[in-house]
Ligand SMILES: O=C([O-])CC(=O)C(=O)O
């Protein structure tokens with residue numbers, strides 16, 4: 034290497050600082066995305082060092098929202114492969130493809146088929162940015178070694194013509210394969226993953242369309258895989274965590290007394306509704322009563338039994354209002370402010386990828402019905418969860434302005450703090466599944482979990498609600514600040530492993546690693562936190578002595 038690199042020596046910290054200074058010169062988030070991904074490719078130690086130290090600066094780049102733009106432009110980005118591509122033409126040959134992945138010890142596989150990337154829809158093979166970004170967050174926040182993560186894009190085609198016809202498109206130029214062949218491919222992938230990486234490999238599903246997401250999750254859970262769907266379960270856990278956090282603010286009505294209106298009946302809201310029912314059940318509310326507190330609204334209006342048109346999916350059917358609500362549903366039609374006026378919820382959760390759907394009229398009506406029902410100091414919850422930011426149902430500023438500061442607000446993509454008239458600031462919570470999935474994976478890996486049970490997701494939600502600090506509460510945040518992501522991931526990890534042990538979902542290897550935990554009894558056992566810290570990459574360069582040959586790492 035002598036002569037091929039400059040003579041001055043820098044340690045890792047200097048390289049991290051230099052990389053940050055260089056990246057600060059990028060003019061757009063997309064430029065920064067490309068530059069930082071290039072760094073990942075050329076100097077992994079420096080990249081992960083930078084992510085660990087400045088996650089809050091780089092999360093909006095490697096993750097939502099810039100990663101969404103990167104996926105939209107993926108074909109023309111000169112992106113180097115950072116994960117594994119398995120296509121429908123590999124059917125019957127998946128094992129060989131999988132053995133091309135160089136790592137022997139993978140603990141988490143993150144799979145997408147690119148059909149529902151964030152709120153951006155079908156991006157086909159260009160969705161690869163998402164599992165790659167999620168893997169990076171598993172490392173940067175959860176401390177999972179990058180070699181333990183395997184991002185996979187399953188290419189079965191793309192139903193967006195503009196993408197298929199893009200001359201630079203990197204995927205298969207065909208419509209999506211569906212039905213038996215699709216299922217066979219996913220089966221083969223999951224089987225081969227288990228064969229190569231063992232039964233406690235965590236399978237993390239990401240950004241599948243609802244028609245596949247629920248089915249695949251149920252199928253592989255039933256088959257005894259340690260598996261979770263980020264968009265259904267982790268989004269649900271962070272949403273429930275935000276609802277639990279809101280309970281700690283004065284004026285927010287008790288969960289068991291409210292009506293909840295879910296705008297959008299896709300994976301995120303259905304998952305949240307399912308988990309909410311479980312949480313209410315633990316408060317002693319019978320399941321049927323809990324369901325009666327919940328209203329779903331999709332593109333056809335209120336979800337109710339016997340609704341004309343397309344048949345309800347089983348997941349929607351579980352929350353369909355009874356025939357007794359037919360009159361109300363017909364009166365509402367597709368009008369959200371009418372729904373608010375007639376249902377009188379105190380919580381409105383949007384996850385329909387319809388930017389701006391929470392209009393001034395809707396938010397004002399929500400505030401009014403909340404105060405009429407629970408008194409003039411009562412505060413409604415407005416959660417605008419769709420990603421990326423253009424898809425958000427309303428902005429933080431709007432929610433505050435339209436309710437004279439009464440609303441408690443959370444969003445999927447971050448909004449800046451909002452200044453109040455008295456000079457203090459509201460701190461909008463970022464209700465993004467990144468507060469959950471790294472901790473869930475960490476907890477599962479640490480405990481050698483054989484299943485990702487609902488109770489483990491509930492434990493994750495509770496851990497998040499508990500972690501809110503008094504400063505955050507004072508600024509009306511319903512979730513811990515994203516700056517604390519690593520700390521939250523470890524707390525969620527601890528809670529998830531403890532619950533895995535308590536519900537007999539931990540395997541002997543995990544149990545022996547965690548053998549001291551039950552006696553510790555606390556909610557954040559220091560042993561587990563140490564274990565988590567132990568997983569973290571030791572980012573050190575070996576000293577380079579001129580004339581002695583290569584650096585051994587870096
Ligand atoms: O990636 C994110 O920001 C959250 C998420 O899973 C999605 O929107 O699909």
Ligand SMILES: [Mg+2]
Nearest residue numbers: 151239240264
């Ligand atoms: Mg997702």
